[in-house]
Amino acid sequence: MRVGLLSYPMLFQREGGLQVQLRATLDALVQAGVQAELVDPHRHRLDEYDVIHVFSAINGNYRIVETAAEMGVPVVLSALLPPAWDRSSGACARFADRLAGRLTAWNVQTSYAQTKRALQLAQRVIALGTAERTAIVAAFRTDPHKIRVLPNGVDRRFFEADSSLFFRHTGIGGPFVLMAGAISPYKNQLALAQALGSASINVVLAGCAQPQHRDYLRQLLDCPNVHWLGALAHDNPLLASAYAAAAALALPSQGEVFPLVVLEALAAGTPAVMTRASALQLPDSGFALRQLRADDMPAWRAALDGFINCPPERAAVSALVEQFTWRRVAQQLADCYAGLLAEVSENSPALPAERRAV
Template structure:
């Protein structure tokens, strides 16, 4: 089957979890035998593909879904909907959209309307976890049987990561907390740094920073125990080594659908603290994975302190995500593609 992967036009102008997801999915599908490639909207032809896989339901992607459907092309949509959407939030969003149109006397469309349009037009919707599926069904009124669960994967290199090259490259010794992600208020690195101040635990940051966040980065660097290493390519062995070297990985961001940074940290055997605004759930993981509200600095500090006081067995931590492999993801996606194409 010829599968085209596509997302919003500026996707690869930055580095982040979605870019990694698309790239790893592309490689895993190719290894599984699919004819797969990234779609160039300027030169793509309907005859080039048997199915389109759209990543993300925002940033105008509802237009991609609509255009594909108009051309008779089956569409699988990885929704990437925030788990915070529920029935009440959906009702408020629909009311707000109606009011905006009524007050302006213009055919205004809200972000909610764009997301719902993409979800409704897609032949099949993929959710990364049960919480995201619930948000899709309740917040956007999508039929449950239209939504399949397919999680993200973890690269094999994270399971046998070596911390020594990372420590040698950056001259880092002793215990430290690690946060991997774009430097921004949304990722909440400053709140994390403030929470860790009482623990006297150094914080190491890895991730890109946009010019608009220069002041935020400076506020972080003004704190005595914070060090920023810049961005590392996802395939760089030093990134895997950073996860393995850290005493704890923390990501108390404003929201994460299914954070790869947490999966990769656990694969490396490192316990983690993460936002409770996420679709990621792992059974019996409380010994190594703590969930906190992003604005609760006391809870963040307490969760980190608990993991430092009783460090879990690294092999047991890795075992939590042992089944999250990209080949398994490719197999599940293949089943979704076959089901979608067969019913079109």
């Protein structure tokens, strides 16, 4: 079974959760014995593979799914859609798409329509949690029977993270709140930094600001309680150490799908406060994970202050995400690929033998 993984062309021109997810998934699949590789569309045809796994239903990726469908190649699609989508927003998006079409003689198509087409054409759709699954069905009218819920994993090194490197490298003393990830107004770091500044709580940023967000970064650095580590590669030991050193992680963004930074912080034994607009659900996690409205800064400050003054036991925090391993992800994906190929083979008896082989 040869599996090709790909997403939109400019994916690896920046770093973020999707890039980490794709690389980690690929590595885990290879370690599990699956013949998986990144597809280079300039050198490889999609029909050289038994299964195509597309990451993200947006950014024009519907064209990849369409092309694979035209070639008769089964597609698994990791949707990665915000769970804020619901029946009402889906209806509004369909109305806007019809309006745009009529106004332009159907020469303009909305991103909603493109996303919906990708979801319709894919034979399997991966949702990272039940909230995302609900959003995919309610807003995009996707057949629920082809959706599989499969969370992300966490690299084992975050469970073994040690704080000493961070303190030696930075010289920052005392408890602090870590905000890791891209720096932008959507991530909402400034509002929380200002709210924590009034309480004299230190904030450490780890992440990259795109050119259009440099002014936003400057506003953050004007806050006396804010320290910036710069853009840290995901495999930089300083990032794992920062997770372990922090009193808490904060992710106050307007919305997230299934944030890896929260899983990584919890793996390091650090509690987290994050946006409520997310697919992440951890049972019995209230002692170490709070999910709040992005605009309720008094609640954020109270939750973070609580974790700083009364930290939960680190081993218990790590245990919350012990089951989130990339090895488990790879095995479940391999089963998903094999099941899809078996289904295609059963429904298409004339398919060449080499395509049917699993």
